[in-house]
Amino acid sequence: MEQERVEVESSIGLAIKQASVALRGAMEAALRPLALTVSQYACLEQLGQRPGISASELARSVFVTRQSMQTLLQGLLDRGLLTRPDSPPAGRALPAELTEAGAALLDQASRVVAQVERRMLAGLPSGHLDRLRADLAACVAALVDPGVPDA
């Protein structure tokens, strides 16, 4: 069987990367006034929706290693945006929760990010939203099929 090479013009992979880079850039710019990186925002968002989860669990949600998450959490901790108990209530996991300040900042950040998303989707016919999400999900499912390491 003859194997085809990549055609740059029609590569879906390139299109995904472009979208990802553009989105990340737009989010960084939007979050800069709040002194938050995209990773930090993602962290707060997850923490807002699933209070009390461990750093490792958080890391998996945000697609970074738990080592990176420790550094990330420390920064948010120093700013008083979240709290962690000094000693683990059970096992080794230290459940993190947003402080009042953290929840307030998350609220601002979430609105800013939602605005970016709306701007991105403005160029898209409204009906295409669900199908785009479905198509992307199908791609992810096909890729992670053989199982994800350390997740």
Added chain:
Amino acid sequence: MEQERVEVESSIGLAIKQASVALRGAMEAALRPLALTVSQYACLEQLGQRPGISASELARSVFVTRQSMQTLLQGLLDRGLLTRPDSPPAGRALPAELTEAGAALLDQASRVVAQVERRMLAGLPSGHLDRLRADLAACVAALVDPGVPDA
């Protein structure tokens, strides 16, 4: 006007990020036997299609800074995959070109990457391919609208 917050379950941004991470991971794994990173492959692919372009131009094509591209090119240069003149033929740009070895490796890499793309698209109805690309392109266009810095 009441501004909405992000809903994690329905966020297109998250879907794009997931797809991007999954794709990058799959490509890294596929390219590892060839001792190429995703960035290096992207660099070779561009160079194969546009021989003689400068490092700065290459950097823009691959979404990295020209500083990073210099490091990247040096690695490929040391492996004899491409050539650059010692002195600029005009202006300051040093046009890069693939060597025979570079072209051969690119050929292998391109097939491997195409295979990953096919695997990704296997879970997608065939007709959805073009519309997915179109939708992503529309998103990118809407985001980069105010102009891209240093590009």
Added chain:
DNA sequence: GACTGTATGTCAGGATGCTGACGTGGAGCA
């Protein structure tokens, strides 16, 4: 009770990519 497996937090080191700044070469214009 002892052992194994899994999950978490943590430390050390390195790879990668970025921002900022500088010098140089060419194009455009008065």
Added chain:
DNA sequence: TGCTCCACGTCAGCATCCTGACATACAGTC
């Protein structure tokens, strides 16, 4: 000619995230 503006290559410093390794705590089995 002299000046300005821009693009390219390059150096230095820094941030981020990674891999690898280790100790600890719980659940399961025997």
